[in-house]
Amino acid sequence: MSDDLIIGNKRFKSRFILGSGKFSLEMTEKVIRNGGVEIATLAVRRVNKGGRENILDYMPEGITLLPNTSGARNAEEALTIARLARELGCGDMIKIEIVRDTRYLLPDNEETIKAIGLLADDGFTALPYMMPDLTAARKMEKAGAAAIMPLAAPIGSNRGLLTKDFISMIIGETDLPVIVDAGIGRPSQACEAMEMGCAAVMANTAVATASDVGAMASAFRMAIEAGRTAYLAGLGRVLSGRGEASSPLTGFLGE
């Protein structure tokens, strides 16, 4: 049985989405190869078409680009940037990032919900980066999102699954793929997210700030695969601390 990641009308084998923009461009191809990555995100603002150090020039053939709207402060700006991404040949998949907070770069769920409507109407496959809030996730699904991308911790913080319980609620309540976006700091945390039932994990800083960027990409690939396999296998039950009584309480029942 195939176990593809399905986003909109596209299918992927890899469940490791790689961020870019935090390590040297010349490393891009190696990191993508080691990570078995099929989807790479990039900030539209970083694209320097026809110019120097253009990130698009470093993306290997066959990779699916997931441009983000970094720099957008409201829904209208997100739409403008998404259209620019399309003009630049980045395709129709867009990660919505709307931020009105420069300190923690936390997403504005309200504006993001609005943006999903605008983008979906314009033919985009919209993937919203969001603060894990179930109510907002439901509204995003209704507005036409193709996946939900809750943050695990503040972006770039490498702090892991701080919002685990809330992400887990969204996984339980939506039919869309849930992709953990931001905050994952180590492969073990990526693995845990996948065990929970996340459809994919996105990482950037965790890989970019490693001493050996290429090796860390491999480690993430393996961790994500392990987590996915464990999820599909069905995790074994966890005993709740005290063990189980050898004589069951209900043993007195005769029939």
Added chain:
Amino acid sequence: MKMSGAWCDACDMYPYMEDIGTDILDKVMEAGKEFDPGSYCENDVRRAISAERPGPEDFAALLSPAAPPLLEDIAERARKVTRDHFGNSVGMFTPLYTSNYCENQCRYCGFSCKNSIARARLTPEEIEKEMESIAATGLTDILLLTGESRKYSDLEYIGMCVSKAAKYFSSIGIEVYPLNSDDYGYLHRCGADYVTVFQETYDPETYARYHPGGPKRVMSYRFNAQERALMGGMRGAGFAALLGLRDDWRKDAFCCGMHAYFIQRKYPHAEIAFSLPRLRPFSGHKEDDVKVSERDLLQTAMAYRLFMPFASETISTRESPVFRDGIVNICATKISAGSSVEIGGHSDVADKGDGQFELSDTRSVEEVREALVKLGLQPVFNDYVRSDR
């Protein structure tokens, strides 16, 4: 004359100066008064280095005389924080001086109207030529500067410069005299997004001493420029104290950080930037006036970094290549290249006006790019998309 319990302007506001009724100057002055650099010990600094979210007290400790013995530890932490937030990216830009006419008399500045230097103002055609020549280097981020003259570089002139720049560059910053919020709104619509205003010093007495005449003498109007710029729709605000003016540079560095801190709290979407100037030789300046060492400057830059990990930090061309490469490897995130501080210096257009100060780093765009790559850093030529106009 504008004043409060904590500060007082040296002269009346000019009639055209907008009063936005903000309390940030009060807050900064009060915080500044409480800052006692001598009251911190090694432990305070260590706590600041390891703090999850360093607050104003940690920032103060990092600027104090207790910090220099731990400079290497601070550097390690600052480097990590920078990498977490910016990866290994370093933005490249260049300044373009379009006019050096000035109506202020700043005692430390080559542009002072009391100095007899060659004055010039670029014509629209000359500006176009300068911009073409900068754009040819591959840069897409430009900082437009003028001397502070409402007569020779009026709003319309600055707007013309910005509109022209919008044809060649994606990110446009301006460093001009302080304006009213509507004026900033106009320049934003022309294409500018970032406004930097050097406060020079945050001590009213020192400020009055170094600024004996001209509109710059009104300290509060200058201080509130960043807030007016954000009210006018600008995306980012840049801050700087010219270290070395005040007897104790630590106090100005502290006030500058607090200025940015209070602005960020009030305008959480604002992109915050710091510049790191210190007094350097200029015409008529005595060498023994230099009071702020490279070590002091680095300490300041790292304190800003830990206090505001997300802020952009620009290092001046007034510093040497060795120092600039060193600091960009720790905490600076933007570096100018191919700089010229002379009017018309990028393309050698006619009637060159004199520069504001002496350059220490005269490397070309290509040379700076190569230096960054050698350090394992990623030079970034474009990091901005104009999305709100």
